[in-house]
Amino acid sequence: MDRIKVAILGATGLVGQHFVKLLHKHPWFEIVALSSSPLSAGKIYRKVVKWYISGEMPEEVADIEVLRTDVDVLRKEGVELVFSALPSKIAREVEPRFASAGIPVISDASAFRMEQDVPILIPEVNYDHLKLTKLQMRRRGWRGFIITNPNCTAAVLALSLKPIFDEFGIKELIMVSMQAISGAGYKGLPSMAIFDNIIPYIPEEEEKVEREMLKMFGRLHEGVIRRAEFRISCSCNRVLVYNGHTEVVFVKTDRKAHADDVKKAMRRFKSLPQNLNLPSAPSRPIVVRDEMDRPQPRLDRNEYGGMSVVVGRIREDPVLEGIKYVALGHNLIRGAAGNAVLSAELAYRMSYI
Amino acid sequence: MDRIKVAILGATGLVGQHFVKLLHKHPWFEIVALSSSPLSAGKIYRKVVKWYISGEMPEEVADIEVLRTDVDVLRKEGVELVFSALPSKIAREVEPRFASAGIPVISDASAFRMEQDVPILIPEVNYDHLKLTKLQMRRRGWRGFIITNPNCTAAVLALSLKPIFDEFGIKELIMVSMQAISGAGYKGLPSMAIFDNIIPYIPEEEEKVEREMLKMFGRLHEGVIRRAEFRISCSCNRVLVYNGHTEVVFVKTDRKAHADDVKKAMRRFKSLPQNLNLPSAPSRPIVVRDEMDRPQPRLDRNEYGGMSVVVGRIREDPVLEGIKYVALGHNLIRGAAGNAVLSAELAYRMSYI
Amino acid sequence: MDRIKVAILGATGLVGQHFVKLLHKHPWFEIVALSSSPLSAGKIYRKVVKWYISGEMPEEVADIEVLRTDVDVLRKEGVELVFSALPSKIAREVEPRFASAGIPVISDASAFRMEQDVPILIPEVNYDHLKLTKLQMRRRGWRGFIITNPNCTAAVLALSLKPIFDEFGIKELIMVSMQAISGAGYKGLPSMAIFDNIIPYIPEEEEKVEREMLKMFGRLHEGVIRRAEFRISCSCNRVLVYNGHTEVVFVKTDRKAHADDVKKAMRRFKSLPQNLNLPSAPSRPIVVRDEMDRPQPRLDRNEYGGMSVVVGRIREDPVLEGIKYVALGHNLIRGAAGNAVLSAELAYRMSYI
């Protein structure tokens, strides 16, 4: 089988590097191009990238010439699909050019997430939103489309909540996060700011999580997403953990849910990616642990290669008269590059690409 | 003025050392004895203690002989009041002996907190509960009494909530904590357990906070504390911060409270210790910060010597239709030794001692 | 091929768990038994072990019953070889029983390292010391033998120095280490001791490194190891790094060595394990990096599965008129379990087992 030729836009940053790692031996996709800022363009990848991830940079990409993030340049390389790890501002300009030119974009940038005709996709949560891309193409006259990733914190939260939403309904939601430093990007957080410290605020994070959640859990109806209507309130904190966002969740359900029922629902939860056996689909999207003191980021963030969310401490909550639990997910895998790859797999398998 | 002669029970541990630090130049109290386990008894303090606190061990106590935790032994030293940093199990046995013998005990141990006739005291929050000691002495036939400190997390939470409770009433309360490693004691937490990690569980912590809050906010009526009746739900986490517990609080009030009103109420909050000008009373028990990214443990935990709680991010909460905010306090000062010293000052000033 | 049946003694600790991880799919060895303290004996492994290593406990061992560390008990399981991660005190009693009964012991304990007829083996460094086991068996009338691992810091140091020793000779050696917390065992180091801190002392470490180095680089002559005679001086520090010991080395050589020559010697270095293609032998035992700021523990400790030592900053030293460099190795792999497995592979391949 010929693999789809893909490019990674913004390939030198932290998320870009994770795209490289996840895609370089992918059975369906083949990295044929890497793009970065004009400063790096023209040099080989090995020379411009400081490889942050443990393990070596994959040999296959080390000597690839980094290109400008330009449709024509990349098309010459035969690129059929792009994964975008671009900064939001640049994404806003550049991504539509690719989509318009018939090259679908799977984007980790926040630029287009809230556009009406652009899905924020977590394949296990709202695979049907994929259809929105049809509308998007039609409405905009594009030959390709943009699919976005949710914010990393929202990704973990939404995946953990999906079986509860399906089986019990969600009425109210409170979430307090403890987010890893890698979520701020490699140079995002001075060591002196976060060492021996917590920063109880992440710019725009709470707003993003709140609105993206309602969109992802919205129902697609006649080409429009009707946002979910539960009430949601978040408080986001940065803590000194390398990778892995931990989230404490309080949820009031529509129908009474016992802790054991929720546990079971999470444990048996599978969705379309599992049924289709997509290459990056974790066999268990939600791993439930019974130990009192789990999940823990260092021990659990790499579950199923970082694609699963690990949940523990599921118990009843007397205030919301609902359920409370702790969820953990790898912010750079399920919260970024890994989720985007899974979305691409779904789109490909469903013949959108 | 002759100072009250005090002993510190369990003087070698982390809280014991903070008692030493806070009391060694106290205007009203004079350390005349230090007790510890039989293993250390008979040796001088300097030799048995590994001084954990920055700055040197105070000269005045360095050469004091450590004594057994025994009423007769300590009475020989003229001890009139004891501060207890004993482990709970030992506190349960030993503290009544002192109280019975007419030596009041201000205890950081949890042993007697939930006894009906024992107050859990935060002088700014429930100074009137001090009266419970009268009942205690009468009922038990003791010549002294026991006053307890709340759990450290509850101390920070209760103090930050006091003006809200007074002005708006509390109906529902959700709290997620991020607690410092020093809360587990010097050897409580292996570095390999907490490094690059969060532990989303602290044994018995949530239960303690929940029940102690209701007792502290209870009303003393005919010698009985009628517990407060708001609903409360906590989720407690250990994070890699040296000192200072950070708490994210969601509160539904009885009467509608706007964020600005709460801010003002907190800012103008003063209580009996401030009015009496007690030596350890912070002039502002609650310090409100306007910056989006405060409080932060490293920057704010030593506010007023660690006796103030620092609050930030006060905003309205759409789920509980109340208020959410972040509070921070020094777990070893306001959450332990400092609060106990303030309680002793109050008791002394009110002629209970 | 039938695999050799092996047991891991002290299988529940940090090094024991690494033995499990490295051996559970080994081509030559088969784990048939796990032993631990009497407290754990009789229970299944999954129940008594708190799995510290990232990734799940291997399925194959999870339900094995943990046995007492007893020759007869383990022999019933058909054990032919044991890997020991026992505490030194227990090792001193127990290991000889196995060796005497014809079950060779590959030990990470320090108990027998300095016995004249017991080799401290790093297969790439002093494979010929393996012969000492013959003498050991004869002298002690044992049917098996004991091979020991060096101290973890010495392992990294010795491997990095081997090509220098061979090509230029060593006259003087100064080494300053910055050692990971995992070297102290899971509960060895309270978080409050090492957080925001360095501990410039590790009990007995410097002495161990100094004497073990001289023994490992000693020459085997008529059944006796004549210790190497270079002068050596160490200063060992504990720092807040999870895994990986970093060592700054200053070495005066017998023959003048230029930095470039040393670099080349290290780069081309291969030894018997590489020639024999032993399963755990890294193809490059020493990885030399040219970047100014490498090696770094987080980026380099897992090189070749943690079996390589990574060296950087090789430059000339004006004081010793020799060479200085920085070496890094994984203290639990090359410094413990991995090196022991490699020793067992060598012994097996050379028909000692």
Next chain:
Amino acid sequence: MDRIKVAILGATGLVGQHFVKLLHKHPWFEIVALSSSPLSAGKIYRKVVKWYISGEMPEEVADIEVLRTDVDVLRKEGVELVFSALPSKIAREVEPRFASAGIPVISDASAFRMEQDVPILIPEVNYDHLKLTKLQMRRRGWRGFIITNPNCTAAVLALSLKPIFDEFGIKELIMVSMQAISGAGYKGLPSMAIFDNIIPYIPEEEEKVEREMLKMFGRLHEGVIRRAEFRISCSCNRVLVYNGHTEVVFVKTDRKAHADDVKKAMRRFKSLPQNLNLPSAPSRPIVVRDEMDRPQPRLDRNEYGGMSVVVGRIREDPVLEGIKYVALGHNLIRGAAGNAVLSAELAYRMSYI
């Protein structure tokens, strides 16, 4: 007494803030102006500075208007002396203007350290180099002068070595440092770079330490410093410690020195600042600890307000046939702002200012 009117140049950075903290209640100096980059000029200090130091920003300076770093502007404020925390590049341009205009500069920048007629001053180590300023003024035709601080690592090293140098002479010196993150400036080190890591390289640090040491220990002879002639070799590492540089030192002395003699020499060491009772002079410039596991940065860095160097593990070294020990000092106090203030005190007391 009228206090000398001083300005702090570069007052918003980490060292600048420490100058503010140390000077705002100084008995001899009075802060009358703060300067910063043009971006901040014209705004009040409170608004442009993110106060990094624990404890509040001193009230006295909070509302001072930040000025441009300009001689005329500052002279209008009556400035008679400046402390410079400017980046080196700017210092090179700006500091001479002040010196030339008759306003002495005490500088923490490296710009002029190696100029022949500029002293690198540690008042306890080489107070006589102060005289160099006379030559400087004459040669350059300036009405003021520049005195520089050494590099922070060199400051700790030189102070710890001074009594050895004086009593035994120094022939060879090897130093391995473990340096705090604050040494890189507030934003100097991304948390992702240093967390769970060591960086075994600090740009230009080793060269600076090596050459500054020889200059500081040089002898002033007929207006020229003849550099000391011992051989020196350093290896500098960045570790995850907030404040405090730890240095492992190996020194070969001219005359045989026993560990005990060195200990005594260090303990009794006092110098001119102590004899003159300068306000910032620690009564013991070197604090020697006998415990095996000291000094430790978290416990010892604030000794005498961070002005003392703490030394431990003094023992004989078989390689250099000299002495080895561990020294620790606060890089921002003795290694920067504190040392500069002490230099200014000395210069003032000796009537250079």
